[in-house]
Amino acid sequence: MKATTKRVKKTKLPWRVALALTLTGAIAVPANAAAFNPLTGELIFTNDADWGMGTFTNLNYNPNPPDTNNRPPGNNQLQLNPALVTQFNNIWVALSGRGTAVRIDTDHVDPDGVVSLAESAAGNGAVLGEYYTAPDGMGRDPSRTTVDLDGNVWVTNRAEASGGLGSVVKISANPGTGATTSSGIWNGSTFNVLPWTNTGSADTNGGTSTAVDDALLLYVRTTGTNARTVAIDANNDVWVGGFGNSQHQLYDGATGVPIPSGTPTPKNSFNVGVGGYGGLVDGNGVLWSASLSANALVRHDPATGVTQVLNTLNRLTYGLGIDGNGNIWMSNWTDNSIQRINGLTGAVELTIPTPSTCNRGVAVTPDNNIWVAGTCSNTVTRLANDGTILNTIGVGATPTGLSVDSNGKVWVTNFSSNSVMRINPLTNAVDLTIDLGPGATPYNYSDMTGSVSGGVTNPSGFWRSVTDSGITGQEWLKIFWNTEAAAYLPAGAEIILEARASNDPVALISLPYTTYNSGDALSLLGRYLDVKATLKRGGTVGSESPVLSNIRILGRTTEQVPEPSPFFGLLGFGLFGFGAFCKRKLNQK
16 A cells, blocks of 8 residues: 555664565554553544554545535544545556566656666566466456455456356455465566466366466456456446446456346346446446447446436547546547546536547546547647646557556556556656566556546545554553544545554564444454554545544553563653653643
């Protein structure tokens, strides 16, 4: 995960914590001791300094401007940022030519701005792994990706229609310590892709039993053939649409099992004879599916069961993006244009000619600017939300897909150049190029980073803090949160509090979180306490952010002598805690 707004106490990590975080790829959250008062057993987060001990993703404790409900200024409380970005620092790119997908570090820094295959072979590249998208003997030719709310990716296989079924694969972003998985090191033909033999056709009808790579979680045969459309909904389930037969179906994100429709709703499968090309799910849970040859766009609302075919566009429908106002932006392949479509009515509001030609991928940055890839012009065009052309940027040969990373930078996949490029919106220039090797032919017209699923479909943010109590076996008894007047939970919004504890900072990272309501008993033991808060908007356009005003955790006070803390000497630790306690008592008078 990538924090976009950080106020982290700069404390040196114990070497075991730093090593564990490096090996697992977890968030490097320094353990703090100042928030914990060993004299009272209290751990309190309530003001800016307290919140600043954690890391932030799409959250802040001092919004600018204040929220739309004209509530008091947001000091000393957590709320969502006005514009959200993905929490993940990876991009997943479908390599249609090699039948694989690669995971790339979006934070990679290279001195000359180019990551060569030689650097990747030496272990200094940006690619973190390469994975087959189907077992041997089955159709691959992957083209579309979508990143789920956990950072994992779903990839469709265009070449699969055998037995009247298509296919999709789910690949893990974090297969775990000790897992057998691709190293991402270039071996002369791939970035160390591991075999998926399909011995005895064991995985032909689904499953990953013969896959060597532990990152391959699910292989699902889908009712949609030659599948292209793939999109995550707010429940982290996945829509798959077949371009071959226009069949769309919602699948359980954890198991890959089709989710049946309700009576009469929700309607979790449909076929109106078009769609199945590009797709996304908006903040109201509506699935949008492009049609390409039919010049039509499908709008399907599972909640009402209503499926509309918007065929008044008079343009070839291709890549889709969604802005912060809930409008759909659709590229037009043959007309060298892009259209803005009202997300509620489906009406075409703007049709804008672009300098880029043969338009494909579409992405939206946090400033609500629109970016479109021009395959024939080898450019990316940047537009303001009102359609004004702002810039045209030269990129590699045959650019296809676009996506926005956790830093708000734009990535473009270059089909004929076998590369991906990163564009800095502040300079409108490419600042990184990564060579993906011969025959890669990267594709993609969908969400490669999670910017749609986490920023629009399920708009959410996270705050996390790890506290070092200094006491082995510290017992954490009870949790209270949002007990102050500033607390706010608008209709449809959600706040989730989770925690976990361990005496070992290495083991802490791999433990599951438990979710708690305010007033719940924690029943946790461990020197290190990891607290995570998730805030979610209601999902509709313009909906308000919930507000987390405070967290108060009670721990057992003991006669134990605290172990020397890696962050504070024992004397300094006790004096600081006592001072903080006295200050709080005075403030309460």
